Amino acid sequence: MEKKIAVILGDGIGPEVTQQSIKVLNAIAQRFGHSFSYSFGLMGADAIDKTGNPLPDETIETCLQSDAILFGAIGHPKYDNDPTAKVRPEQGLLRLRKELQLFANIRPISTYSSLQHLSPLKSKQLKGVDFIIFRELTGGIYFGKKELSEDGSYASDLCSYSKEEIERVSHLAFQYAQKRRKKLTLVDKANVLETSRLWRKIVQEIAAQYSDVAVDYMFVDNAAMQIILNPAQFDVVLTENMFGDIVSDEASVLSGSLGLLPSASVGNKTALFEPIHGSYPQAAGKDIANPLGSILSAAMLLDHFQMNKEAAAVREAVGWTLANGFVSKDIDAINNYSTTAIGDLIMDHI
Amino acid sequence: MEKKIAVILGDGIGPEVTQQSIKVLNAIAQRFGHSFSYSFGLMGADAIDKTGNPLPDETIETCLQSDAILFGAIGHPKYDNDPTAKVRPEQGLLRLRKELQLFANIRPISTYSSLQHLSPLKSKQLKGVDFIIFRELTGGIYFGKKELSEDGSYASDLCSYSKEEIERVSHLAFQYAQKRRKKLTLVDKANVLETSRLWRKIVQEIAAQYSDVAVDYMFVDNAAMQIILNPAQFDVVLTENMFGDIVSDEASVLSGSLGLLPSASVGNKTALFEPIHGSYPQAAGKDIANPLGSILSAAMLLDHFQMNKEAAAVREAVGWTLANGFVSKDIDAINNYSTTAIGDLIMDHI
Ligand SMILES: CC(C)[C@H](C(=O)O)[C@@H](O)C(=O)O
Ligand SMILES: CC(C)[C@H](C(=O)O)[C@@H](O)C(=O)O
Numbered sequence: 001m002e003k004k005i006a007v008i009l010g011d012g013i014g015p016e017v018t019q020q021s022i023k024v025l026n027a028i029a030q031r032f033g034h035s036f037s038y039s040f041g042l043m044g045a046d047a048i049d050k051t052g053n054p055l056p057d058e059t060i061e062t063c064l065q066s067d068a069i070l071f072g073a074i075g076h077p078k079y080d081n082d083p084t085a086k087v088r089p090e091q092g093l094l095r096l097r098k099e100l101q102l103f104a105n106i107r108p109i110s111t112y113s114s115l116q117h118l119s120p121l122k123s124k125q126l127k128g129v130d131f132i133i134f135r136e137l138t139g140g141i142y143f144g145k146k147e148l149s150e151d152g153s154y155a156s157d158l159c160s161y162s163k164e165e166i167e168r169v170s171h172l173a174f175q176y177a178q179k180r181r182k183k184l185t186l187v188d189k190a191n192v193l194e195t196s197r198l199w200r201k202i203v204q205e206i207a208a209q210y211s212d213v214a215v216d217y218m219f220v221d222n223a224a225m226q227i228i229l230n231p232a233q234f235d236v237v238l239t240e241n242m243f244g245d246i247v248s249d250e251a252s253v254l255s256g257s258l259g260l261l262p263s264a265s266v267g268n269k270t271a272l273f274e275p276i277h278g279s280y281p282q283a284a285g286k287d288i289a290n291p292l293g294s295i296l297s298a299a300m301l302l303d304h305f306q307m308n309k310e311a312a313a314v315r316e317a318v319g320w321t322l323a324n325g326f327v328s329k330d331i332d333a334i335n336n337y338s339t340t341a342i343g344d345l346i347m348d349h350i
Numbered sequence: 351m352e353k354k355i356a357v358i359l360g361d362g363i364g365p366e367v368t369q370q371s372i373k374v375l376n377a378i379a380q381r382f383g384h385s386f387s388y389s390f391g392l393m394g395a396d397a398i399d400k401t402g403n404p405l406p407d408e409t410i411e412t413c414l415q416s417d418a419i420l421f422g423a424i425g426h427p428k429y430d431n432d433p434t435a436k437v438r439p440e441q442g443l444l445r446l447r448k449e450l451q452l453f454a455n456i457r458p459i460s461t462y463s464s465l466q467h468l469s470p471l472k473s474k475q476l477k478g479v480d481f482i483i484f485r486e487l488t489g490g491i492y493f494g495k496k497e498l499s500e501d502g503s504y505a506s507d508l509c510s511y512s513k514e515e516i517e518r519v520s521h522l523a524f525q526y527a528q529k530r531r532k533k534l535t536l537v538d539k540a541n542v543l544e545t546s547r548l549w550r551k552i553v554q555e556i557a558a559q560y561s562d563v564a565v566d567y568m569f570v571d572n573a574a575m576q577i578i579l580n581p582a583q584f585d586v587v588l589t590e591n592m593f594g595d596i597v598s599d600e601a602s603v604l605s606g607s608l609g610l611l612p613s614a615s616v617g618n619k620t621a622l623f624e625p626i627h628g629s630y631p632q633a634a635g636k637d638i639a640n641p642l643g644s645i646l647s648a649a650m651l652l653d654h655f656q657m658n659k660e661a662a663a664v665r666e667a668v669g670w671t672l673a674n675g676f677v678s679k680d681i682d683a684i685n686n687y688s689t690t691a692i693g694d695l696i697m698d699h700i
Contacts, residue, residue: 075541081567083540083547090541120475138527141491146544155548156510159491163503189592190433191425191440191467194496197433198505204433217431223497224600225608228470228578242539246596250574258575 002035003305008059010087011044013289014072020291020343021070021298027350028310039066043096044089045076055091060099068301069272072294073279097137102265102272104169105244109251109261114322118256118331119229128232129254132180134173135244137265139165140170140195142241161195161240166202172266173238174210183193183214183235187243189224189268201238212224220247227251252276259290261331262297264304270305273297287338290328292318295346317349352385354657356416357410361394361439362629363639366426370419370641370693371648377700378652378660387600389416393446394439397428410449418651419622422644423629447487452615452622454519455485455594459601459611464672468606468681471578478582482530484523485594487615489493489515490545494592507544511545511590516552523588524560532565533585537573537593549590570597577601602626608678609640612647614654615688621654623647637688645696667699
């Protein structure tokens with residue numbers, strides 16, 4: 001098969017980890033007889049530095065013409081502590097999500113037995129942990145009207161949701177639940193927010209169409225506790241944009257290493273794949289970052305192409321590096337391998 | 351000293367745990383020669399059942415005429431899964447916070463060595479954990495304009511903050527930091543939200559007046575990870591209402607038992623004290639709930655009266671029960687004591 005992949009290297013460690021994924025995808029193409037072509041686009045602090053714009057139009061074009069997008073990371077500290085900055089890297093990513101209507105962010109949360117010693121949680125907490133978070137990604141308070149009064153003494157952000165926005169991501173989540181353990185938990189704050197009550201009402205309605213899926217409802221404050229206290233209770237978690245941002249990052253601590261968690265952001269036309277770790281600027285250019293988050297995102301990309309055997313081959317190779325101690329500094333501070341070396345090992349193994 | 355205490359027993363296990371605190375306060379009054387008088391008010395599901403109103407005007411009056419308020423818990427499941435219910439218990443608590451301008455919710459997070467085996471976290475994660483969360487409590491998305499379109503297909507909630515709202519809680523948080531380890535972390539989402547950028551700007555300005563306090567800024571998604579990965583880094587955490595709801599409940603898992611965490615909600619005129627656990631309806635009336643969250647809230651109430659020796663006596667008595675295994679079912683499933691028995695033991699010890 002021929003596939004066009006748009007690549008956005010992005011900021012910080014984005015470029016170096018994404019390069020490993022490209023090597024891995026090429027190894028897959030060779031072994032399974034596919035042809036992948038790559039077009040590169042700019043986004044984030046990198047794009048601001050080069051063009052003044054966090055998301056140049058050409059990048060959107062490149063993405064629209066691709067079958068899938070592989071993305072590194074976004075963000076630079078020089079923008080974070082300046083609340084008055086008019087242009088910020090994150091605007092690029094937010095606009096890309098909106099333009100491509102990547103309405104569902106999908107984050108699998110799983111644990112690796114060889115990494116349990118790194119988890120902050122006791123091993124008994126991690127038993128049976130295997131869930132997937134569906135975060136709505138193009139609505140809510142992220143994209144509502146923002147106001148700052150002229151004298152700078154008042155600000156507001158509007159959180160809004162429409163029936164359609166809730167429905168499309170909910171259907172996707174229910175469909176995943178049907179293929180898994182058939183349980184869906186809606187996380188909201190229906191005791192306080194009107195938008196949460198709309199979510200609850202619509203999800204209750206949709207649930208009737210998926211009668212094999214058991215649904216429960218959990219307030220976000222309680223969910224923030226349950227993710228740590230009893231994470232094995234979850235199968236598919238569905239939630240709105242802002243809550244999803246928080247609980248999916250929280251859930252990522254269960255694995256023992258943020259460095260190897262992948263994510264997919266899907267829409268009707270295309271989909272974007274990125275590791276959940278950020279741009280980690282302190283490590284940029286040092287060839288020490290963990291490339292597995294990006295490589296496992298590439299595996300999700302292969303799944304998206306219906307190349308499930310190929311995706312399995314990537315995951316098998318990743319498992320092999322972990323089992324054999326071919327790991328980066330975040331996983332083993334003493335015996336470790338460089339970003340490039342791990343990428344090469346996985347490529348060769350495939 | 352003479353003090354008037356308003357008591358709201360509330361829903362679920364609220365009444366039975368609050369009764370233990372009253373016993374303990376009376377023991378303190380006797381030992382230290384104070385006189386505490388109690389006036390009871392209704393709120394929550396209990397108030398809806400009895401009056402149709404989650405917060406009758408008389409309750410507000412009672413609270414306004416008191417020196418402090420002792421509160422149990424709020425909420426009943428029969429309202430949670432009905433997104434169309436017009437009257438809900440939580441409206442009572444939200445309105446009370448607003449009417450009394452209880453703008454700062456204060457939650458100390460600490461760990462007890464005798465409970466570490468109950469914590470989901472490894473003990474090395476818990477070393478040196480001692481922080482306090484300041485959550486803004488009368489602004490933000492909780493109190494912004496809410497809309498539901500007539501056809502029920504669109505909903506919105508407005509999140510807004512003014513300079514004054516941010517300033518008053520921030521000053522309080524900085525003053526606490528000065529009396530502690532002199533570190534303050536603002537938790538926000540300034541890379542996305544206009545209100546967060548206002549928070550960051552104002553906190554940066556205020557920081558100049560507290561030059562002995564080191565300030566750092568953390569995005570809420572990162573904070574949700576750091577609270578589990580490295581909780582000992584925090585001293586005073588300051589944040590807005592919705593984020594505070596989530597991260598303070600998340601942080602409560604560190605202790606090993608939600609049952610013993612207290613909180614204070616303070617304003618300029620009066621203050622309210624309540625355990626952080628909810629109404630826990632499954633346990634209501636069974637005399638099995640942990641009364642320590644309420645009793646330690648009563649200790650915070652005594653601190654609020656500047657009765658610091660008295661508060662210390664309560665905490666000493668609580669520590670004594672924990673050290674001697676006089677604990678409730680949530681802490682020891684096999685050898686445990688009833689809610690009333692623990693209240694009696696603490697009362698007698700004082
Ligand atoms: C970079 C930031 C805008 C983004 C978000 O909040 O959505 C990130 O935290 C994420 O989760 O992808
Ligand atoms: C009961 C609910 C409205 C309340 C809140 O969200 O503020 C509770 O969770 C709390 O934290 O006190």
